[in-house]
Amino acid sequence: MSDTVEFDLDAYLGRIGWEGGRVPDAATLRGVHLAHTRAIPYENLDALNRTAPSLAIGDLQDKLVHGRRGGYCYEHNTLLLHALEALGFGVTRLAARVLVGADGAPDSGRPRTHLTLLVEVPGEPRPYLADVGYGSVGALLEPVPLVAGVEAEGAGRRHRLVLVTHPGPLDLWVLETYEPGSVWGAGWRRQYSFTLDPAARPDFEVANWYVATHPRSPFVQRRYVQRMRGDEHVLLLDRELIVTSPDGTVGKREVAEEEVVGVLAEEFGIVVPQSHQKDQAG
Template sequence: MPSTVRTTTPFDLDAYLDRIGWEGERRPDAAVLRGVHLAHLRAIPFENLDALGGTAPSLALSDLMDKLVHGRRRGGYCYEHNTLFAAALEALGFRVTRLTARVVVGAERFEDRPRTHMALLAEVPGDPRPYLADVGFGAIGSLLEPVPLTADTEFHDAGRRHRLVRVPHRGPLEMWVLEACRPGADGGWEAQYAFTREPFEESDYEVVNWHVATNPRSPFSRRPYVQRLTQDGHLFLDGDRVTATRADGTVTERKATVEAEMRRVLAEEFGIEAPEGVRLIR
């Protein structure tokens, strides 16, 4: 009698949903899409510590499950988060298109910024509008819940305010821009990233992931860049500066100036166990 061969898939939906604490329905509708998106963001931090240590993180699903799901006390950056999230959405029955975007925060010309960010479009059965979903944008202007791809409409996603606008550009496809309203009373809209609906493939992300992680001019290869949602706002580490932003726009800052203090901050406040051998203070 031939031996039985047990095959396994690299993505385990049960383990992923347990990691993010999702106990709700498992069906492809808008409520589940929003809920799982927010739960992912609350559970798994954004961080670039592999790139800081000189290596490009693996985008293989088995490696992402090991790093972000199976108890290694780690997070990841956009390619890791959104590759994992896309697999979860597909396992739940959504159709997903993988995109790339130009991060344009502070840019005078959008064309000056390369396409270095990964985002997603998720299709909900029965809904003609795709939803922009993104659990990997490491900034306070990031989406907390997916928003329909609808122009010039303000969305309130879990307390943040976003809108999508179309802008002219030289290509044949429409250029969309995600804008966020800055926290605080004076507010104001600020462009976050620009994208078209052109689909991208795994091989495309392998190239850009390697470039962003290993290029000596990339900010991700030069300093710690970590964020997570808190109960009442957003916590952000950029270099040696820790910034806490409350939902009312109140901002407090402090510095972590020695290696041991930085590792303590990552462990206690961000839930990240920094890899041995990675120097955090530059």
């Protein structure tokens, strides 16, 4: 579908249940960001079907807004970018390097394949980091100001941005989240690193195709669907349903093959297309 399709702000705000103000200020940014994370699930069902999802805004609206589906970072954050621009914010795409599960320095080891957003709020002295497409229990629920070393709490989660000494011309930032309990114990964990060098849509068209089709991409290896249910994080990892409470308590149960399509509908509000159902059930 062509990008000449007009973005439907009313339909988007209805999808996320936002009835607050439309003034481009920090309160609107926080409210829309939080509402998005609670309304639209994260999922990689297209990639499991070896299909790179379209990033054209008309297709994104058809899938995530009208089709009651979810998506992964490129889809979520592209949709949010259009919404914020329609509300009067200035938005810049940034390319980030995911650090969860990685060893070594925050500027090496993995490609910069994650899409995150830098948002300018009129009248505010500093921009905000916004990200509704990071499929993790450590994801941002509300945007955080781009200020180094200051802890920010949003909707019960704690984050901070660390400015790393970097030998290149651009400063390197790292987003960290505080985990109250995990296999490593409580503490701050790196999520991803990024610079403020603007990225362009073609950069993510290439990354989108790669992560959705390359045989070694984690997105084609196993099902990953997540959403917020109140203050709980609900994840379907292949056929394991994992519920994480704000205090770090984790509950798990196995989902039988024949239950998968029903769980996707009941737990995540996702109606799986017929073309995907064989893969999702088996």
